[in-house]
Amino acid sequence: MTIPDLGADALPQVFGRPVPLPSGIDRPFHEGLAAHRLVLQHCTCGTWQWPPEVVCHRCRGFDPGWAEVEPAGFLYTWTRVWHPAHEALRAAVPYVVAVVEMPAAGGIRLVGNLLLPDVATADITTGTAVRGVFADQPGGYALLQWQPA
Protein backbone atom coordinates (compact mmCIF):
# COMPACT_ATOMS: atom_id res chain seq x y z
CA MET A 1 0.00 0.00 0.00
CA THR A 2 1.37 3.41 -0.95
CA ILE A 3 0.71 6.24 1.44
CA PRO A 4 0.38 9.63 -0.26
CA ASP A 5 2.49 12.47 1.10
CA LEU A 6 -0.10 15.07 2.02
CA GLY A 7 2.45 17.82 2.58
CA ALA A 8 1.85 20.09 5.54
CA ASP A 9 0.85 18.46 8.79
CA ALA A 10 -2.42 19.14 10.53
CA LEU A 11 -0.78 20.87 13.49
CA PRO A 12 1.59 23.85 13.28
CA GLN A 13 5.17 22.82 14.10
CA VAL A 14 5.45 25.39 16.90
CA PHE A 15 3.58 23.00 19.19
CA GLY A 16 6.38 20.42 19.32
CA ARG A 17 5.80 16.77 20.15
CA PRO A 18 2.31 16.20 21.57
CA VAL A 19 2.56 15.26 25.26
CA PRO A 20 0.01 14.75 28.04
CA LEU A 21 -0.82 17.91 29.97
CA PRO A 22 -2.21 16.86 33.36
CA SER A 23 -4.97 19.26 34.31
CA GLY A 24 -4.87 18.67 38.04
CA ILE A 25 -8.00 16.59 38.21
CA ASP A 26 -6.26 13.78 36.32
CA ARG A 27 -3.02 14.00 38.33
CA PRO A 28 -3.54 10.63 40.14
CA PHE A 29 -3.89 8.94 36.74
CA HIS A 30 -0.62 10.39 35.41
CA GLU A 31 1.26 9.79 38.67
CA GLY A 32 0.03 6.20 38.57
CA LEU A 33 1.25 5.70 35.01
CA ALA A 34 4.69 7.07 35.92
CA ALA A 35 4.78 4.44 38.71
CA HIS A 36 3.55 1.76 36.28
CA ARG A 37 0.16 1.49 37.96
CA LEU A 38 -3.25 2.11 36.41
CA VAL A 39 -5.20 4.38 38.77
CA LEU A 40 -8.69 5.48 37.75
CA GLN A 41 -11.44 7.48 39.38
CA HIS A 42 -13.56 5.21 41.56
CA CYS A 43 -16.29 6.69 43.74
CA THR A 44 -17.29 5.31 47.12
CA CYS A 45 -20.66 4.42 45.51
CA GLY A 46 -18.79 1.89 43.35
CA THR A 47 -18.81 3.86 40.10
CA TRP A 48 -15.75 3.96 37.88
CA GLN A 49 -15.58 6.94 35.56
CA TRP A 50 -13.31 8.23 32.85
CA PRO A 51 -12.43 10.94 32.07
CA PRO A 52 -12.27 12.16 35.67
CA GLU A 53 -14.74 14.74 36.91
CA VAL A 54 -15.18 16.76 40.11
CA VAL A 55 -18.56 15.05 40.66
CA CYS A 56 -19.52 11.40 40.42
CA HIS A 57 -21.90 11.08 37.48
CA ARG A 58 -23.95 8.45 39.36
CA CYS A 59 -24.36 9.61 42.99
CA ARG A 60 -23.39 13.29 42.45
CA GLY A 61 -20.90 13.03 45.28
CA PHE A 62 -18.07 15.54 45.15
CA ASP A 63 -14.43 14.55 44.82
CA PRO A 64 -14.74 10.88 43.84
CA GLY A 65 -11.77 8.81 44.97
CA TRP A 66 -9.24 6.83 43.00
CA ALA A 67 -8.35 3.15 42.91
CA GLU A 68 -5.84 0.95 41.18
CA VAL A 69 -7.15 -1.50 38.63
CA GLU A 70 -5.49 -4.27 36.64
CA PRO A 71 -4.61 -2.88 33.19
CA ALA A 72 -6.55 -5.45 31.20
CA GLY A 73 -9.57 -5.44 28.95
CA PHE A 74 -10.61 -6.11 25.41
CA LEU A 75 -10.39 -4.27 22.14
CA TYR A 76 -13.63 -2.32 21.69
CA THR A 77 -12.60 -0.62 18.44
CA TRP A 78 -9.45 0.54 16.68
CA THR A 79 -8.03 2.42 13.70
CA ARG A 80 -4.71 2.18 11.89
CA VAL A 81 -3.09 5.60 11.37
CA TRP A 82 -1.06 6.04 8.19
CA HIS A 83 -0.71 9.81 7.95
CA PRO A 84 1.12 11.66 10.74
CA ALA A 85 -0.97 14.47 12.13
CA HIS A 86 2.24 16.09 13.35
CA GLU A 87 5.86 16.11 12.15
CA ALA A 88 6.99 14.53 15.43
CA LEU A 89 4.86 11.48 14.63
CA ARG A 90 6.22 10.97 11.09
CA ALA A 91 8.52 8.13 12.15
CA ALA A 92 5.76 6.51 14.21
CA VAL A 93 3.34 5.71 11.37
CA PRO A 94 1.74 3.38 10.82
CA TYR A 95 0.39 2.86 14.32
CA VAL A 96 -2.87 1.58 15.75
CA VAL A 97 -5.07 3.63 18.07
CA ALA A 98 -7.16 1.34 20.23
CA VAL A 99 -10.20 1.89 22.42
CA VAL A 100 -10.06 -0.68 25.22
CA GLU A 101 -13.05 -1.56 27.35
CA MET A 102 -12.25 -2.56 30.91
CA PRO A 103 -14.79 -4.88 32.57
CA ALA A 104 -12.85 -4.71 35.87
CA ALA A 105 -13.46 -0.94 35.92
CA GLY A 106 -17.18 -0.88 35.20
CA GLY A 107 -16.75 -1.05 31.44
CA ILE A 108 -15.07 2.33 31.03
CA ARG A 109 -13.03 2.74 27.87
CA LEU A 110 -9.48 4.04 27.54
CA VAL A 111 -7.58 5.07 24.43
CA GLY A 112 -4.01 4.06 23.68
CA ASN A 113 -1.75 2.58 21.05
CA LEU A 114 -2.00 -1.12 20.29
CA LEU A 115 1.54 -2.51 20.11
CA LEU A 116 1.96 -5.20 17.47
CA PRO A 117 5.03 -6.86 15.89
CA ASP A 118 4.01 -5.89 12.34
CA VAL A 119 1.57 -3.07 12.80
CA ALA A 120 1.20 -2.37 9.06
CA THR A 121 -0.23 -5.77 8.18
CA ALA A 122 -1.35 -7.36 11.45
CA ASP A 123 -4.85 -8.77 11.61
CA ILE A 124 -6.74 -6.96 14.34
CA THR A 125 -10.03 -8.19 15.72
CA THR A 126 -12.37 -6.35 18.03
CA GLY A 127 -12.99 -8.32 21.20
CA THR A 128 -9.35 -9.40 21.48
CA ALA A 129 -8.12 -9.54 25.07
CA VAL A 130 -5.42 -6.93 25.67
CA ARG A 131 -3.11 -6.00 28.49
CA GLY A 132 -1.72 -2.58 29.40
CA VAL A 133 1.95 -1.71 28.96
CA PHE A 134 3.49 1.30 30.71
CA ALA A 135 5.78 3.05 28.24
CA ASP A 136 8.19 5.49 29.89
CA GLN A 137 8.72 8.66 27.85
CA PRO A 138 11.43 11.32 27.84
CA GLY A 139 10.35 14.02 30.27
CA GLY A 140 9.39 11.73 33.12
CA TYR A 141 5.90 10.66 32.14
CA ALA A 142 4.54 7.35 30.91
CA LEU A 143 1.89 6.37 28.40
CA LEU A 144 -0.54 3.49 28.76
CA GLN A 145 -0.35 1.35 25.66
CA TRP A 146 -1.83 -2.03 24.91
CA GLN A 147 -0.76 -5.38 23.53
CA PRO A 148 -2.62 -8.64 22.93
CA ALA A 149 -2.89 -10.60 26.20
Ligand SMILES: [Zn+2]
Ligand atom coordinates in the same frame (compact mmCIF):
# COMPACT_ATOMS: atom_id res chain seq x y z
ZN1 LIG B 1 -20.59 8.02 43.26
